Amino acid sequence: MTIAGTKSGAGSVGPLRKSSGIKGRPGLVGWLMASPLVLVLVLFLVMPIIMIGTVSFWRATEFSIIPAFDFENYSFLFGSPVTYSVFLNTLKYALITWAVTLTLGYTVAYFLAFHVRSLTWQIVLFLLCTIPFWTSNIIRMISWIPFLGRNGIANSALLSWGVIDEPLDWLLFSDFSVILAFVHLYTLFMVVPIFNTMMRIDKSLIEAARDGGANGLQILWNVIIPLTKPGIMIGTIFVVTLVMGDFVTVRIMSGSQSANVGRLISNDIALLQYPSAAATAVVLLCSVLIVIGIFLRFVDIRKEL
Amino acid sequence: MAGPSTLELISLTKRYGTSLAVTSINHKFRSGSYACLLGPSGCGKSTTLRMIAGHEAVTSGSILLAGSDISHLPPAKRGTAMMFQNYALFPHLSVLDNVAFSLKMKGVDKPTRHRRAGELLELVDMSKFGARLPAQLSGGQQQRIALARALITQPQVLLLDEPLSALDPFLRIRMRTELKKLQRELGITFIHVTHGQDEALALADEIVVMNNAVIEQAGPAREVFNAPRTKFVAQFMGGHNVIDLANGPVAVRSDEVSLTDVGTGVLPAVVTAIEYQGAHVALMARAHGAQDITAMIPEATFFSAPKEIGQPVGLTWPADRQHALAG
Numbered sequence: 001m002t003i004a005g006t007k008s009g010a011g012s013v014g015p016l017r018k019s020s021g022i023k024g025r026p027g028l029v030g031w032l033m034a035s036p037l038v039l040v041l042v043l044f045l046v047m048p049i050i051m052i053g054t055v056s057f058w059r060a061t062e063f064s065i066i067p068a069f070d071f072e073n074y075s076f077l078f079g080s081p082v083t084y085s086v087f088l089n090t091l092k093y094a095l096i097t098w099a100v101t102l103t104l105g106y107t108v109a110y111f112l113a114f115h116v117r118s119l120t121w122q123i124v125l126f127l128l129c130t131i132p133f134w135t136s137n138i139i140r141m142i143s144w145i146p147f148l149g150r151n152g153i154a155n156s157a158l159l160s161w162g163v164i165d166e167p168l169d170w171l172l173f174s175d176f177s178v179i180l181a182f183v184h185l186y187t188l189f190m191v192v193p194i195f196n197t198m199m200r201i202d203k204s205l206i207e208a209a210r211d212g213g214a215n216g217l218q219i220l221w222n223v224i225i226p227l228t229k230p231g232i233m234i235g236t237i238f239v240v241t242l243v244m245g246d247f248v249t250v251r252i253m254s255g256s257q258s259a260n261v262g263r264l265i266s267n268d269i270a271l272l273q274y275p276s277a278a279a280t281a282v283v284l285l286c287s288v289l290i291v292i293g294i295f296l297r298f299v300d301i302r303k304e305l
Numbered sequence: 306m307a308g309p310s311t312l313e314l315i316s317l318t319k320r321y322g323t324s325l326a327v328t329s330i331n332h333k334f335r336s337g338s339y340a341c342l343l344g345p346s347g348c349g350k351s352t353t354l355r356m357i358a359g360h361e362a363v364t365s366g367s368i369l370l371a372g373s374d375i376s377h378l379p380p381a382k383r384g385t386a387m388m389f390q391n392y393a394l395f396p397h398l399s400v401l402d403n404v405a406f407s408l409k410m411k412g413v414d415k416p417t418r419h420r421r422a423g424e425l426l427e428l429v430d431m432s433k434f435g436a437r438l439p440a441q442l443s444g445g446q447q448q449r450i451a452l453a454r455a456l457i458t459q460p461q462v463l464l465l466d467e468p469l470s471a472l473d474p475f476l477r478i479r480m481r482t483e484l485k486k487l488q489r490e491l492g493i494t495f496i497h498v499t500h501g502q503d504e505a506l507a508l509a510d511e512i513v514v515m516n517n518a519v520i521e522q523a524g525p526a527r528e529v530f531n532a533p534r535t536k537f538v539a540q541f542m543g544g545h546n547v548i549d550l551a552n553g554p555v556a557v558r559s560d561e562v563s564l565t566d567v568g569t570g571v572l573p574a575v576v577t578a579i580e581y582q583g584a585h586v587a588l589m590a591r592a593h594g595a596q597d598i599t600a601m602i603p604e605a606t607f608f609s610a611p612k613e614i615g616q617p618v619g620l621t622w623p624a625d626r627q628h629a630l631a632g
Contacts, residue, residue, distance in 0.1 A: 207360050208393035212407030212458065213381030222409070226397040 073279035105190025113198035173255030197231030310461035386460035570619025
């Protein structure tokens with residue numbers, strides 16, 4: 001298809017070449033066509049990263065920032081035990097949230113794709129999943145607080161049912177509440193790509209598997225999961241990057257009792273320690289890229305893009 | 306007398322809501338025969354096949370294989386195997402693993418199932434391609450793999466859902482020769498769904514013509530072609546003229562129709578078109594009541610007394626070559 005496309009394209013451009021100046025240089029046309037996107041990416045992606053990289057080598061005192069090139073920020077970062085525990089905590093959040101959103105998201109997507117037969121119901125239920133996204137993240141997080149608090153709905157319900165004798169402390173301002181909020185916020189990012197790959201599975205493959213004697217679980221394990229791997233991977237990338245870069249959720253839901261890398265950076269910024277914040281950001285960026293790099297070693301997602 | 310792969314349908318019915326896809330059909334497929342379910346799209350032939358395979362629930366009636374009722378068994382327990390229209394090969398598995406799939410589901414260990422799969426690849430002449438992925442094969446090659454995958458379960462009945470429709474015409478003819486050869490070697494029953502009458506005539510020991518959810522006619526290929534029972538069968542099988550005579554409609558093969566002088570034949574007509582087709586000349590003529598009749602005249606016969614468009618002619622055929630039609 002590509003070959004046919006280029007051939008016919010070249011054929012139609014050919015006769016115009018003599019008359020038109022700009023079309024005389026196909027290289028230039030290509031650059032011009034790519035330039036808006038290049039410009040946007042350079043301005044909003046490449047430049048900021050270069051800036052962060054540069055600033056991470058600067059020096060800062062309590063009241064000033066001095067352009068320089070030294071590794072003071074990095075050596076401080078890697079020399080402090082706090083960094084390691086915070087990075088570890090961030091990875092822990094990412095890992096648990098990933099496992100929970102994957103299980104939930106896969107189940108929801110599987111139900112939508114294989115158990116809901118009519119397209120209308122698929123669309124209706126799918127839209128239902130997106131309703132929470134009509135409000136802001138912060139509001140969705142804060143609305144957990146009256147529910148989970150010491151005298152909140154969850155505790156009073158459990159007390160009145162006699163399940164517990166005294167209020168549970170770990171419901172709010174704990175790792176539990178942080179992960180609960182993450183799962184609430186990001187499960188949809190898992191559902192959408194997995195649902196998308198599931199819908200592309202030819203239904204006759206499932207029949208062929210059944211014809212070969214596979215039961216429901218065997219079909220799931222031998223046919224559906226291998227074929228939805230790219231969707232799982234895309235969802236994983238969404239969830240992992242979102243959780244690793246987050247700082248608001250952790251602050252609100254842990255009641256400022258837990259830290260992740262995002263909070264480390266936001267604290268530095270609050271103290272006007274930009275070089276230190278930049279260095280932490282660079283390290284975070286690298287670790288996220290490494291994590292994604294490892295994922296991509298396992299699954300080829302190119303055919304999904 | 307039920308052979309090991311005699312398949313019998315007993316008032317088999319499929320209903321979707323209020324519409325009937327298959328209306329109470331009865332048929333017995335002889336053990337070891339090559340049968341074709343033939344009919345236009347939407348006639349219920351695919352639904353019938355899918356009910357036999359177990360991919361469609363039976364509304365009422367039953368399916369007997371070698372005398373025992375299989376209509377409520379899961380697909381893999383029936384002794385049937387299905388080859389799907391688009392082959393439905395697992396895109397993430399190698400050719401060898403595709404063929405070995407059902408053995409893997411049974412829990413057969415890897416060396417054994419790969420050896421068995423290798424034998425089947427040998428059978429369909431695809432041994433060299435075991436390590437490839439389905440996407441790296443041509444349509445004809447994919448079909449052979451699908452065939453090997455279906456046969457590894459050692460079915461008594463192989464069900465083929467329009468197996469040749471995805472191939473180009475040249476390959477189609479080659480593959481149908483191979484299908485027939487394979488069926489003869491294996492000695493199992495093949496039930497092949499198709500909408501191409503030439504395919505059915507070339508392959509089938511027995512043709513089952515379906516239309517509007519019922520079987521119109523079933524019988525050996527020659528019988529169905531030469532003695533169509535209904536107007537629909539005569540028209541669908543092709544090569545026939547359906548002519549309304551005073552005592553009801555009859556079918557006459559177009560190569561039995563010959564020309565005579567005006568007024569002496571069975572039917573007077575006017576030539577409307579002439580087509581040279583190589584061995585034959587197809588002459589279209591219009592008789593009274595706006596009936597179009599085609600006569601396939603051997604080329605030499607036609608050119609010994611050529612006709613012009615608009616010329617009145619007499620059409621005639623041997624009286625014993627016309628078949629009264631049921632409707």
